[in-house]
Amino acid sequence: MSSAPFILIIEDEPTITEFLKTGLTYEGYQVLVAENGRDGLDSLKNHDIDLIILDIMLPDIDGFEVCRRIRAKGINIPILMLTAKKEISDRVKGLDLGADDYLTKPFSFDELLARIRALLRRAGCRFESSELRAANIILNTDTREVFVDGKSIYLTPTEFALLELFIRHPRRVFTRETLLNRIWGYDYVGNTNIVDVHVSHLREKIGDKPPRLIRTHYGIGYAFYPEDE
Amino acid sequence: MKLWDKLSLRTRLTLLHSGLLALIVCILGVTFFIDTRNLLIENTASHLRARAKPIIEHWLYGQKNHLPTSDDLKQIAKSLARDLTSRNTVALILDKHGRTIANGKMLPEEPSPPSPNPVYYSQALAGKNEVNYIISQSNHHTLVILIPLRQTPTSQKIIGVVQLSSPLTSVEQTLFYHGLYLATGALITLFMGFGLGFLLTSSALRGLKRVINICQEISKGNLNLRVNLPKRQDEIGQLAHAFDKMVECIESTFEAQRRFVANAAHELRTPLTVLRGSLDVLLRGSQDDPAAVTRLSQGMYQEVTRLARLCDQLLDLAKLETSTKIQKRPLNLNDFFKNFITQAQLLTQGRRIVLREGPFVTLVVDPDMLKQILFNLLYNAIQHTDETGTITLGWKLIPNQVEIWIADNGEGISPQDLPHIFEPFYRGKNATSKRKKGTGLGLALVKSMIEAHNGHIEVKSQLGQGTVFTFRLPLH
Numbered sequence: 077m078s079s080a081p082f083i084l085i086i087e088d089e090p091t092i093t094e095f096l097k098t099g100l101t102y103e104g105y106q107v108l109v110a111e112n113g114r115d116g117l118d119s120l121k122n123h124d125i126d127l128i129i130l131d132i133m134l135p136d137i138d139g140f141e142v143c144r145r146i147r148a149k150g151i152n153i154p155i156l157m158l159t160a161k162k163e164i165s166d167r168v169k170g171l172d173l174g175a176d177d178y179l180t181k182p183f184s185f186d187e188l189l190a191r192i193r194a195l196l197r198r199a200g201c202r203f204e205s206s207e208l209r210a211a212n213i214i215l216n217t218d219t220r221e222v223f224v225d226g227k228s229i230y231l232t233p234t235e236f237a238l239l240e241l242f243i244r245h246p247r248r249v250f251t252r253e254t255l256l257n258r259i260w261g262y263d264y265v266g267n268t269n270i271v272d273v274h275v276s277h278l279r280e281k282i283g284d285k286p287p288r289l290i291r292t293h294y295g296i297g298y299a300f301y302p303e304d305e
Numbered sequence: 306m307k308l309w310d311k312l313s314l315r316t317r318l319t320l321l322h323s324g325l326l327a328l329i330v331c332i333l334g335v336t337f338f339i340d341t342r343n344l345l346i347e348n349t350a351s352h353l354r355a356r357a358k359p360i361i362e363h364w365l366y367g368q369k370n371h372l373p374t375s376d377d378l379k380q381i382a383k384s385l386a387r388d389l390t391s392r393n394t395v396a397l398i399l400d401k402h403g404r405t406i407a408n409g410k411m412l413p414e415e416p417s418p419p420s421p422n423p424v425y426y427s428q429a430l431a432g433k434n435e436v437n438y439i440i441s442q443s444n445h446h447t448l449v450i451l452i453p454l455r456q457t458p459t460s461q462k463i464i465g466v467v468q469l470s471s472p473l474t475s476v477e478q479t480l481f482y483h484g485l486y487l488a489t490g491a492l493i494t495l496f497m498g499f500g501l502g503f504l505l506t507s508s509a510l511r512g513l514k515r516v517i518n519i520c521q522e523i524s525k526g527n528l529n530l531r532v533n534l535p536k537r538q539d540e541i542g543q544l545a546h547a548f549d550k551m552v553e554c555i556e557s558t559f560e561a562q563r564r565f566v567a568n569a570a571h572e573l574r575t576p577l578t579v580l581r582g583s584l585d586v587l588l589r590g591s592q593d594d595p596a597a598v599t600r601l602s603q604g605m606y607q608e609v610t611r612l613a614r615l616c617d618q619l620l621d622l623a624k625l626e627t628s629t630k631i632q633k634r635p636l637n638l639n640d641f642f643k644n645f646i647t648q649a650q651l652l653t654q655g656r657r658i659v660l661r662e663g664p665f666v667t668l669v670v671d672p673d674m675l676k677q678i679l680f681n682l683l684y685n686a687i688q689h690t691d692e693t694g695t696i697t698l699g700w701k702l703i704p705n706q707v708e709i710w711i712a713d714n715g716e717g718i719s720p721q722d723l724p725h726i727f728e729p730f731y732r733g734k735n736a737t738s739k740r741k742k743g744t745g746l747g748l749a750l751v752k753s754m755i756e757a758h759n760g761h762i763e764v765k766s767q768l769g770q771g772t773v774f775t776f777r778l779p780l781h
Contacts, residue, residue, distance in 0.1 A: 091604035183581075
């Protein structure tokens with residue numbers, strides 16, 4: 077996993093860093109936390125950071141100043157600002173000082189992830205190309221095309237989302253509840269059996285035969301193994 | 306009445322005082338006119354009488370040695386009439402039966418005498434000396450005077466009557482011009498009164514119009530407008546000034562309210578961010594990792610606690626602002642503080658807490674509020690003092706008041722933050738501890754509670770030395 081994107085969080089509110097760290101780690105990113113602006117600037121020297129999540133209200137030097145100093149050093153790492161203020165002047169100031177994007181608190185974690193992906197992709201980060209490859213499968217998130225052994229196959233949106241999730245998180249075991257939450261949404265009310273039905277359809281379409289790519293962990297859920305073990 | 310109400314104040318005032326002016330001028334004019342007329346007629350009459358008297362006496366009593374009789378009158382009538390007649394006066398001599406015995410008119414330019422009126426004639430015959438009356442003939446007035454002719458100047462016996470008639474042309478002319486002057490004068494006075502009055506009222510009320518315009522603008526929401534009347538010390542000036550002060554007050558209250566709501570909403574953002582983010586992360590799959598669940602739940606619990614406290618304090622503040630209903634009862638400070646210190650020691654986390662007891666005193670306060678005031682101040686002191694610090698509190702008596710103080714030797718408050726620390730949600734400009742665990746309402750609440758007791762709080766602080774909060778409560 078050493079090749080995963082490295083995200084630096086500069087934020088002093090421990091409860092916020094806690095969920096950001098947990099959530100981003102779970103999504104497969106490496107995370108480093110700095111509790112104030114000075115520590116954050118120091119971390120940049122010692123680590124190969126791919127993206128910075130920067131809070132504006134910091135105890136020592138504020139986010140705008142941190143942003144200015146980073147850019148003054150000629151560092152082009154994408155910066156995503158977190159602001160509690162909705163005023164346009166604040167956002168403009170942030171963007172003018174070299175931030176690439178901003179989010180207003182409270183934000184949706186999904187949106188944060190989407191923006192992180194977009195920023196990494198724009199920065200040409202190797203991990204965020206729109207084409208995902210695993211085993212004999214090529215999946216393009218832009219064109220929504222899927223090729224198995226070079227042949228195009230058709231997947232429903234649900235199956236596509238399932239496959240993308242598996243490919244992005246190889247070897248991770250997803251419980252049926254997690255899959256329900258992430259693919260069908262938090263507010264989906266229904267039986268987890270629906271997950272089994274869609275997974276079996278997906279297996280059929282990608283010609284998944286034992287030893288399978290998508291393996292069942294009995295009593296828990298499913299995981300994706302791109303290489304034979 | 307409806308039309309009257311619709312008129313502007315300016316028009317109404319002008320009409321009212323012009324009306325009054327007109328009434329006064331009319332009454333004066335008419336009185337003056339009538340008086341003058343009476344005077345002129347009286348004058349003419351007495352003039353005629355004065356002229357007739359010597360002639361009558363000459364003819365009646367001058368010639369003979371005996372008392373004149375009716376026969377004598379007949380003889381002298383013609384001469385008497387002729388003597389009494391002049392260019393504008395014609396005399397008629399009447400005997401005691403009312404028959405005309407002589408007419409003085411001889412020349413054509415002399416006016417013809419009016420025929421005698423029997424009513425006035427009999428009055429004169431009965432002995433009344435002053436019988437004057439006016440008869441009108443085709444717009445011309447003629448003054449008629451009757452003079453009884455007596456046997457002797459003091460006798461009751463009347464032998465005839467002289468009727469003198471004189472047209473009032475000259476009097477009428479004089480009166481006509483008089484009237485004309487009066488009317489012209491009155492009209493000029495009225496016009497000037499109206500015009501000047503209008504100008505005066507207008508200038509007096511001009512400020513009012515401005516106040517109205519500004520009021521209308523302000524009611525559209527432009528609270529930053531002011532009337533700003535240029536220096537005027539009258540009632541309108543005072544009104545404008547008072548109005549400006551009122552708007553000033555409203556604006557600042559509005560602004561404070563707006564800032565308060567914005568700040569309160571801002572305070573909600575962090576807890577909400579944590580709650581939403583943690584739930585998102587949990588639901589996306591971290592719920593499968595028990596350690597992550599524990600960590601995130603703890604974070605959420607912390608934030609929910611903060612939200613609850615924020616909510617409580619907001620409610621407390623609102624309550625203090627709407628009703629100052631506090632439940633006061635007598636309280637012994639010595640017992641109260643001993644009790645308080647015991648509880649406070651559980652919170653200090655190693656900091657030394659020292660009580661300097663003052664004199665024995667009983668205070669009438671709301672004990673719950675006093676406790677809350679002290680806890681909030683203590684909490685504040687703990688926040689800004691490191692674990693080796695000392696917090697001292699105590700009280701002393703000053704005239705009619707009790708002074709309670711709580712001091713720490715912590716980091717202190719910078720001079721530019723000091724005036725603002727009692728403002729809700731105020732955060733120090735360069736506070737090294739951004740949010741810690743406070744809601745930003747603690748000190749605002751302390752101030753409100755002390756003020757609800759008619760008390761007063763002050764703070765002194767020096768960076769690096771510590772802070773002292775001192776508040777005074779009235780003894781009764």
